[in-house]
Amino acid sequence: MEYPSKLLEEAVMALSRLPGIGRKSALRLALFLLRSDADVSRDLSNAVGRLRSEMKYCVRCSNMSDEEVCRICASSSRRRGIICVVADFRDVMAIEQTRQFTGTYHVLGGLISPMDGVGPEKLRIDQLERRIVEEHVQEILIALSATMEGDTTAFYLAKRLEPYKLTLSTISRGIAIGGELEYADELTLGRSIQHRVPFGSQGY
Amino acid sequence: MEYPSKLLEEAVMALSRLPGIGRKSALRLALFLLRSDADVSRDLSNAVGRLRSEMKYCVRCSNMSDEEVCRICASSSRRRGIICVVADFRDVMAIEQTRQFTGTYHVLGGLISPMDGVGPEKLRIDQLERRIVEEHVQEILIALSATMEGDTTAFYLAKRLEPYKLTLSTISRGIAIGGELEYADELTLGRSIQHRVPFGSQGY
Numbered sequence: 001m002e003y004p005s006k007l008l009e010e011a012v013m014a015l016s017r018l019p020g021i022g023r024k025s026a027l028r029l030a031l032f033l034l035r036s037d038a039d040v041s042r043d044l045s046n047a048v049g050r051l052r053s054e055m056k057y058c059v060r061c062s063n064m065s066d067e068e069v070c071r072i073c074a075s076s077s078r079r080r081g082i083i084c085v086v087a088d089f090r091d092v093m094a095i096e097q098t099r100q101f102t103g104t105y106h107v108l109g110g111l112i113s114p115m116d117g118v119g120p121e122k123l124r125i126d127q128l129e130r131r132i133v134e135e136h137v138q139e140i141l142i143a144l145s146a147t148m149e150g151d152t153t154a155f156y157l158a159k160r161l162e163p164y165k166l167t168l169s170t171i172s173r174g175i176a177i178g179g180e181l182e183y184a185d186e187l188t189l190g191r192s193i194q195h196r197v198p199f200g201s202q203g204y
Numbered sequence: 205m206e207y208p209s210k211l212l213e214e215a216v217m218a219l220s221r222l223p224g225i226g227r228k229s230a231l232r233l234a235l236f237l238l239r240s241d242a243d244v245s246r247d248l249s250n251a252v253g254r255l256r257s258e259m260k261y262c263v264r265c266s267n268m269s270d271e272e273v274c275r276i277c278a279s280s281s282r283r284r285g286i287i288c289v290v291a292d293f294r295d296v297m298a299i300e301q302t303r304q305f306t307g308t309y310h311v312l313g314g315l316i317s318p319m320d321g322v323g324p325e326k327l328r329i330d331q332l333e334r335r336i337v338e339e340h341v342q343e344i345l346i347a348l349s350a351t352m353e354g355d356t357t358a359f360y361l362a363k364r365l366e367p368y369k370l371t372l373s374t375i376s377r378g379i380a381i382g383g384e385l386e387y388a389d390e391l392t393l394g395r396s397i398q399h400r401v402p403f404g405s406q407g408y
Contacts, residue, residue, distance in 0.1 A: 002300060004275065004293065005268040007255050014251040017244055019236050025224070031294060032223050033255055034268075040221055041256035047218040049249030051211050051234060052242055064209040064238075071208065089208065090235060096206060 008034075060131065062107040062124055064089050072096075072104055079103045082139040083131065085157065087111050087150070095143060103141070106131065111149035112156055120156055132164050139167040146173055172197075212238075264335065266311040266328055268293050276300075276308055283307045286343040287335065289361065291315050291354070299347060307345070310335065315353035316360055324360055336368050343371040350377055376401075 003009035008030055015026035033041045057063065058070035061083075065071070072078055072092075082103035086092055092105050108123040131137065142157060144150035158168055174192035175184050184192075207213035212234055219230035237245045261267065262274035269275070276282055276296075286307035290296055296309050312327040335341065346361060348354035362372055378396035379388050388396075 002297075004296065004300075005259065006270050007251075007259055008268055010247075011251040011255040014244075014248040017248070018233050020229070020232075027297075028224075029222050030255060033252060034259060038256055040218075041252050043214075044218040044221070045249045045253030047211075047215040048237060048245050048252065051215040051237055052245035055209065055211055055238060064212060066210050092208065093206075093231075096208075 061105045062089075062109060062127070063092050063105055077102075080135055081137055082141060083128070083135075083137050084141045084143050085128065086143050087145065087153070091143060101141070103139075108153070111144065111147075112153045113149045120153075120160075123153070125157070125160065129161075129164075132161070132166065137164075137166065139169060142168065142170045144170075265309045266293075266313060266331070267296050267309055281306075284339055285341055286345060287332070287339075287341050288345040288347050289332065290347050291349065291357070295347060305345070307343075312357070315348065315351075316357045317353045324357075324364075327357070329361070329364065333365075333368075336365070336370065341368075341370065343373060346372065346374045348374075 003012065008027075011030040011033070012023060012026045015021055015029050016023050018026075021029070033044070056065050056067065058065040058073055059068055060073045061070060063070045063072065067074070079102050083106050084095060084101055084103055085106050085108060086095070087108050087110060089107055092107065095101050095105075106124070106128050108125070108128075110118055110123055112118060112120055112123065132140070140157075140161060142154045144154050154170060161168065173188065173195070175181065175188065181189065207216065212231075215234040215237070216227060216230045219225055219233050220227050222230075225233070237248070260269050260271065262269040262277055263272055264277045265274060267274045267276065271278070283306050287310050288299060288305055288307055289310045289312060290299065291312050291314060293311055296311065299305050299309075310328070310332050312329070312332075314322050314327055316322060316324055316327065336344070344361075344365060346358045348358050358374060365372065377392065377399070379385065379392065385393065
């Protein structure tokens with residue numbers, strides 16, 4: 001495709017590097033920016049420019065933050081003795097959305113994945129151990145994806161944290177709320193039968 | 205949704221103003237930018253910032269351009285006597301893609317649409333008339349969308365350009381190539397019967 005302007009071409013190229021945005025969508029977006037008010041482009045340009053270069057990460061939990069220590073770690077209303085271990089800061093956002101967890105987080109920065117060359121030394125496990133000691137942690141809630149990598153990482157963590165004599169817990173697996181039995185995969189259904197819970201205990 | 209960082213929130217807000225991108229997609233894009241190399245964000249920020257503020261429009265045809273006069277108007281290999289009238293610079297790109305038109309363009313900047321308060325005075329018709337005289341134009345090819353607004357504008361143009369004794373032509377309408385008769389709407393099918401052409405004349 002030939003573009004009538006170098007500026008347009010550059011914008012299309014830059015936009016089409018975003019995931020899920022191909023050349024055609026990128027062109028549509030660029031033409032939208034050209035047609036709309038100047039502040040739409042200016043705000044977008046500023047926000048994108050600052051996002052990557054000015055973003056800070058909490059020195060304690062590695063979550064995204066505007067300050068040295070993130071809002072959650074700095075909050076006096078969060079319980080100190082329990083840390084929820086997650087892979088990514090997206091998981092922090094997902095769990096925060098539920099409003100069901102009142103402790104603090106620890107972002108590992110990934111999952112153990114030998115296929116991708118990610119060993120335990122690339123994750124922030126040393127920092128987690130330090131926090132367990134410093135913050136007198138009693139419980140670690142492991143909230144990792146129900147995938148091979150998530151399970152491997154959870155298993156590794158459980159082994160490695162054994163000496164600290166903590167309560168280790170993990171988020172429950174099972175049929176999603178609103179999910180229909182006949183469409184559930186057999187592994188999930190099988191596990192949710194294995195790990196059945198007393199009727200009435202799940203708050204419905 | 206609560207964001208862990210003001211910077212992230214601003215980026216999500218700015219991205220979600222783009223058409224077809226909601227909050228969730230905007231968040232996904234922002235997180236992608238955070239994870240990827242710094243130059244992805246920097247290039248995007250620069251390209252978007254410059255696109256709107258530095259874009260020029262050809263003084264002759266109003267197409268997007270990097271210079272005073274656009275590449276097409278400045279090219280010595282384009283025929284001078286025929287101007288293709290389009291609504292938008294996107295249409296120029298679409299027609300250029302076909303490589304079937306060798307004249308120059310004139311971008312009207314919209315279509316007559318009383319419903320949206322767009323009258324002929326808001327379109328660049330005066331400039332077109334000036335070009336017809338100055339450039340000794342013999343043919344005007346009207347390439348507007350096959351909509352109510354397109355047809356109205358074409359009709360208006362035909363009336364207004366009558367005094368210049370030009371050849372007025374319009375792009376042909378009919379069944380799209382590869383289109384199946386049974387799925388064609390009756391209006392298109394009806395018109396393509398009305399405006400039937402000698403067998404063999406359409407280059408197949």
